[in-house]
Every structure is written in C-alpha cells, then in structure tokens.
Amino acid sequence: MMSNPEKVTVEEPICIGSGSCARLAPGWFRMDEARGVAVVTDDVDDRDPARLELAERTCPVGAIIIEST
Numbered sequence: 001m002m003s004n005p006e007k008v009t010v011e012e013p014i015c016i017g018s019g020s021c022a023r024l025a026p027g028w029f030r031m032d033e034a035r036g037v038a039v040v041t042d043d044v045d046d047r048d049p050a051r052l053e054l055a056e057r058t059c060p061v062g063a064i065i066i067e068s069t
Helices: 020-024 049-058
Strands: 007-010 029-032 037-040 064-067
Touching: 007 037, 020 029, 020 049, 049 064
Parallel strands: none
Antiparallel strands: 007 064, 029 037
C-alpha cells in the first residue's frame, strides 16, 4: 500500500467522466459537472491512500496520475 503521494492529477483531456474515481475515493476526487470530468478535491481530511490506489487502477482510461517519492 502506498503512503500519501506528493501529487495527484487527473489528465482532463483523456478523462471520460465515468465517475468511478469519485465513487471509490471521494476524499480524493469529485466530478466537475460543468466540464464533465473528475477533479482532485481539496478534502484532505478524508484521504485514504488505499482508495486512491483503487481509483487509479480502475480508471477506464488511465487518466489518474499519482506521483510519489
């Protein structure tokens, strides 16, 4: 299991807005309904690294990028 990463991003040009990341890791992601893509949240109180890893693995287009040290 990974520790808290340095940086998490969503590659918006390839995100298809499936919402799986927001459902699996709501402390990390939310859907931006206006743009139809996922974005990283500012909710640092509810961030589970295991859920982040699951969201990354299950993203249907690989739009989640996790940078760790």
